[in-house]
Amino acid sequence: MVEQPLVLVEKPQARTAVVTLNRPERLNAMSIELVIELDAALNRVGEDNEVSVVILTGAGRGFCSGLDLKDYGIIPNIDGLTVGRIAARSMRYYSRLILTLRRMPQPVISAINGPAYGGGMCLACATDLRIASKSAVFNATGIVNGLTSTELAVSWLLPRLIGATHSNDLLLTGREIDGDEAYRLGLVSRVLPDDDLVAEALEMAARMAKFSPYGLEMTKSMLWVNLENPSLESAIQIEDRNQLMLGFTANLPEAIRAFDQGREPVYTDEPRRDLFDSP
Numbered sequence: 569m570v571e572q573p574l575v576l577v578e579k580p581q582a583r584t585a586v587v588t589l590n591r592p593e594r595l596n597a598m599s600i601e602l603v604i605e606l607d608a609a610l611n612r613v614g615e616d617n618e619v620s621v622v623i624l625t626g627a628g629r630g631f632c633s634g635l636d637l638k639d640y641g642i643i644p645n646i647d648g649l650t651v652g653r654i655a656a657r658s659m660r661y662y663s664r665l666i667l668t669l670r671r672m673p674q675p676v677i678s679a680i681n682g683p684a685y686g687g688g689m690c691l692a693c694a695t696d697l698r699i700a701s702k703s704a705v706f707n708a709t710g711i712v713n714g715l716t717s718t719e720l721a722v723s724w725l726l727p728r729l730i731g732a733t734h735s736n737d738l739l740l741t742g743r744e745i746d747g748d749e750a751y752r753l754g755l756v757s758r759v760l761p762d763d764d765l766v767a768e769a770l771e772m773a774a775r776m777a778k779f780s781p782y783g784l785e786m787t788k789s790m791l792w793v794n795l796e797n798p799s800l801e802s803a804i805q806i807e808d809r810n811q812l813m814l815g816f817t818a819n820l821p822e823a824i825r826a827f828d829q830g831r832e833p834v835y836t837d838e839p840r841r842d843l844f845d846s847p
Contacts, residue, residue, distance in 0.1 A: 575605040576627070577613060581770060583620040583777035585613045585674075591636075592628025598687050600641035603661050607668050614672035620781045621773040622672065624695055625679040625766065626688075634686025634709050635662075662687060666721045669694040670792055673785040675776065679769040680704045680747075681762065690720035692755075693729060696788055697772070699758040700747040701765040706755065712742040728795055730754045780819050780835035786810045816840050 576588040587609055589596035596602075613622055626632055643658050669676055669691070678695040686709035692698050708717035717723075717739040726735040730753045738745065747759040760768050776784060790810055794803045814820075818840045819833075826833035 573605065574599075574602040575609045577609050579619070581774055581777075583618065583781075584623065584770065584773040585616065585619045585621075586623045586625065586766075586770075587613060589624075589626045589632055592626075592630070594636055594639075595630035595633035595683055595685075596626040596628070596688070597633045597636035597639075598662065599636045599639055600643050600658065600661060602636075603665060604644075607661075607665055610665070610668045610672060614668075614674065619674055620777045620779075620784055622674045622676045623679055623766075623769045623773055624669075624676055624691070625769070626681055628682075629703070630682040630688075631678070631680045631684040631704070632688025632691055633683050634688050637713070663720050665691065666694040666725075673788070675784055675788050677769050677772055679765050680706075680756065681765055683707070685709045687720050690722045690725070693722055693725040694720070696791070698756040699760060699765065699769060699772070700750055700756040701760055701762040702747055703762050704747040704750065704756075704759075705744050706738070706746075706750055707744045708739045708742055711740065717742065726755075778832065778835075780814070780817070780837055782817065782837040783814055783819065783835070786814065816843070 572590060574590050576586075576590050578586045578588070580586060587606070589602065589606065591597060591599070591602060610622075613619055643654065643661055646654050646657075649657070675697060676695040677697040677699065678692045680692055680698060680700040682701065682703050683705045684692050685705075685707045689706050689708060708722070710719055711717040722739070726739065729735075734753050737743070745753070747756065750756045751759045758768065790807060793806060797803045797806070816839060818838045819835045821840065821842065822835060823833045
């Protein structure tokens with residue numbers, strides 16, 4: 569019997585990659601093997617210049633149920649390491665996923681289908697856009713399991729998404745919230761019937777993929793950078809420079825031509841030549 573990959577990568581439409589966690593029998597729980605495959609898959613997709621938007625979702629009836637408490641596996645290359653060093657290195661295999669998602673040049677949409685528990689909720693928080701199905705359920709399981717809810721950067725990400733009051737409520741009480749409450753809190757931007765979730769994510773990706781890849785990449789970059797920027801003035805300075813960089817491409821003249829001609833613009837991100845033409 570051929571084993572199925574733990575992470576699937578598909579390109580169902582132009583400039584879009586769908587990355588699917590593929591342990592449906594375990595609600596896509598995070599084993600070491602799965603997170604290694606997921607990190608590798610995200611890095612491959614991030615380096616694919618033909619991909620402008622990424623969708624992250626789960627196979628079956630769940631997004632990701634967090635750490636697999638029954639079969640979490642063992643990290644590779646542990647010979648000669650003490651227990652403490654193995655434990656610390658193991659944690660890094662999980663937490664590095666957050667930085668991988670952030671560093672990808674493409675915006676990532678999480679299509680949250682069913683449970684997003686513990687590390688699954690953290691993964692969703694690390695994506696750039698979050699939409700949920702009616703059956704989505706969110707829960708910080710660490711505190712429920714005798715651990716801490718603060719894992720995979722959620723203590724940094726969640727308050728920035730929904731505010732400290734709601735974040736503290738979820739992380740300290742361990743209560744579950746459904747898709748509708750997640751929408752009300754601002755954790756997700758849309759809630760869809762279960763059967764419509766992936767189609768909506770693909771439609772979002774298709775619309776975004778018509779934009780300049782450079783513009784998408786720089787917008788994602790600025791949203792993350794200025795999330796950490798304490799200065800209004802420096803945020804404006806960075807935005808100004810990035811807008812100028814895009815202004816030196818042929819994209820804006822193409823947008824104007826397309827509007828005048830009643831057609832969709834085709835952005836190439838090529839340098840703008842007319843700025844340097846002699847009068």
